[in-house]
Amino acid sequence: MSDGLESVIEQFLLDYPGMSLAPSRSRDLILKGKFAFQAKSKNGPEIIDSFEILISVPTRFPRELPKVTEVANRIPRDGNHHVNPDGTLCLGSPLRLLSLISGKPDIVCFAEKCIVSFLYAISNKLESGEDFIFKELDHGTLGIIDDYLDLFKLNTPHQIIETLNLLGLKKRVANKKSCPCQCGSRFGKCASGARINKFRTLAARSCFRKHAFELSRDMHRSISNNSVR
Numbered sequence: 001m002s003d004g005l006e007s008v009i010e011q012f013l014l015d016y017p018g019m020s021l022a023p024s025r026s027r028d029l030i031l032k033g034k035f036a037f038q039a040k041s042k043n044g045p046e047i048i049d050s051f052e053i054l055i056s057v058p059t060r061f062p063r064e065l066p067k068v069t070e071v072a073n074r075i076p077r078d079g080n081h082h083v084n085p086d087g088t089l090c091l092g093s094p095l096r097l098l099s100l101i102s103g104k105p106d107i108v109c110f111a112e113k114c115i116v117s118f119l120y121a122i123s124n125k126l127e128s129g130e131d132f133i134f135k136e137l138d139h140g141t142l143g144i145i146d147d148y149l150d151l152f153k154l155n156t157p158h159q160i161i162e163t164l165n166l167l168g169l170k171k172r173v174a175n176k177k178s179c180p181c182q183c184g185s186r187f188g189k190c191a192s193g194a195r196i197n198k199f200r201t202l203a204a205r206s207c208f209r210k211h212a213f214e215l216s217r218d219m220h221r222s223i224s225n226n227s228v229r
Contacts, residue, residue: 008106015108018050029057031107032071039120044133049123051075053115055107062105063204065097068115075122079139082118090139091118093147094211098202141218152196154181161216163196168209171197 009029013019018034036050052072058064067088075081075089082090091097091114098105100113121132138146148160162180166187169177174197175188187193203211 008108012108012111016111019055022054024056027059029059031055031057035111035115035119037116037119039116041120041133044120044124047120047123047127049119051119051122055111055115057107061107062098062101062110063207065094066107066110068118075126081122081125082139089118090143091115093144093151095151095199095202096147099151099199102202141215144215145219151199153192157219161212161219164208164212164215167196167200167203168205168212170205171200 009021009031012031013021016033016035016037018036019031020033022030022032024030032054033052034050035053036048038046038048040046051070051074054069054071056067056069058066068091069087070083070089075083077083077087084090092100097110097114101109103109117134121134124130124133145157145160148163149155149157152160152163154160154163159180159182166174166177166180175186175193177187179185179187179190179193181190181192183190183192187196
């Protein structure tokens with residue numbers, strides 16, 4: 001563990017003393033234990049709560065996001081509480097999460113901006129029975145697409161795939177392509193292009209290309225499954 005990473009982990013463990021380093025069967029860093037927090041939103045109550053969680057931090061973080069699992073089964077696995085089929089928590093779309101931590105891309109910021117916010121909303125839902133206090137996305141690919149329509153200010157799923165593919169190209173190459181907003185201008189000449197190009201700092205070009213491929217594949221699978229039904 002590098003000195004910089006060790007310092008960040010020490011700060012994380014100070015902020016969340018119920019958590020500790022745990023053995024790992026892979027190169028991922030594992031943090032496990034009682035994650036206690038106190039939080040308040042603008043229009044919501046102050047909440048003090050804790051959840052037993054496991055955080056798997058990949059070696060490529062922040063290029064690859066941590067996975068968080070609630071291990072005590074306090075959060076229902078019923079499709080209504082944003083738990084993925086593999087048991088990990090659906091904290092948000094990848095680019096949304098990367099945007100949240102872009103100013104300070106470490107596990108302390110990830111915990112504060114992504115984990116606490118999610119558990120705050122979950123805790124409020126479990127206690128009050130109300131809907132999620134923050135904007136709630138659909139599950140899986142549909143939710144990611146909807147969030148990217150908002151992030152990129154676009155209108156269709158096809159435009160999202162085009163945009164991710166452009167972010168997967170070198171900037172000077174992408175700027176000569178047609179803008180996915182269908183304005184008729186080149187990507188580099190459109191206001192949409194200037195706004196979207198800012199997302200380049202969040203991930204490697206290969207990550208954007210892979211993300212575009214996976215979203216496109218999952219969209220087609222979803223369409224095929226619905227057609228069969």
